[in-house]
Amino acid sequence: MEKKPITLPYVWNTPVNCVHPLTAFPYPLGIAAQSITTCDYYFEGRLRNDGNRRCGFQYTLDGSGIFQDSGGEYEIGPGKGFLWQIDDPETIYYYPENSRKPWRFIFITFYNAMDMTMEMCSRFGHVYHLAPENPMIANLRSFSRFDGTMIEMSSGECLNLISGIFAELLASAQENVHESPSTSIARRVKKYIHEHLGDSFTLKDAADFLKISQEHLSRTFKKETGMSPVEYVKNEKIKMACELLKSSPLSCKEILTELGYENSSYFTRIFRKAVGKSPSEYRLKR
Known part of the structure; x- marks a missing residue:
């Protein structure tokens, strides 16, 4: 029997409203954190009817979950995150049955970044390594102070936020080429x-x-x-x-x-x- 995605409680949740969005510019829809302890947390892209060209980035703070794509299955432990198109039929992510610790993570969903997401995933894969002290991760975590309140951002602020995420993911993917x-x-x-x-x-x-x-x-x-x-x-x-x-x-x-x-x-x-x-x-x- 197919598992259907369900909504589970947030540790904190900050929805975002982009004021006067520009047609070609990416903008965030929301930033949130969850602590998952149930196998009911299970998402298959092919079953999502809420994707509508939305994409996201999810980063583990503690514990671990599983992300799966056409290339295999990956444990997403602390310091790892995955970039994905929400309704990509080849992706699945879930909390595994044998987990003993809560899977604690932050995530951001955004719109109008489909081409960037697809190219990054095509060239570097879905999974990325970022240290907890990475400024982009720290910035995402800082949105916890707005928990429960919809915040308004200009098109420029939205662009800076999303571009900053992709810049850090790209740097992470390429760091082995240049490091001593x-x-x-x-x-x-x-x-x-x-x-x-x-x-x-x-x-x-x-x-x-x-x-x-x-x-x-x-x-x-x-x-x-x-x-x-x-x-x-x-x-x-x-x-x-x-x-x-x-x-x-x-x-x-x-x-x-x-x-x-x-x-x-x-x-x-x-x-x-x-x-x-x-x-x-x-x-x-x-």
Whole structure:
């Protein structure tokens, strides 16, 4: 039996109204975030009757989902996103039955960008890697402050927003062509860290994965980022903890577990040192 798409609650939702849109210019329809825990989240392009030449970009913050196209099936974990035409009959995306964590993501849908979307997907595929600190991702997340309110944007603002998304996706697709070996190592370490953010990080595991020595990995990463891999992991876990405390219903203990910490006292201590408040205080004063 075919699954039909259903609407599930948003963590936050910001619809956009483009004031006096220009015929040939792209414009966003809305930006939102969801936290999915049910297999009812299942979308097939061929079953969508709401596509109407709309396209979108969806980016994972935590957990993972599955995206499928004619080329195969891809796990969309933290730091990954997919670009797609909403009613493309060859695409499917869903929350897998064996998932243990919520799939937390942000997404934007837009109109009048069909040609750009099709060319990007044709040349580089649907799936892209972007670090959480990428300015485009940070910009999309900033729309959470308008939750529930339709915002108005000029045609120029709409064009800048959509063009910025495509510019970052294009840069991500092409970065391997121009980056130095040390930059490549740092990028791959960051990618590994974000894909295993809920695990206990060890330098040995990362070095084994990249097939380089621990010393070379640590030295190169610090040269490129100014911090050790362990420091980077700690900072990223603090960022994720802040996001979960602000936007998820998980308890502090559950968040600690999600991030791979077993010692609550240690987690509270490093969180307070970084943020100036305990996790519970941060949640109350957010």
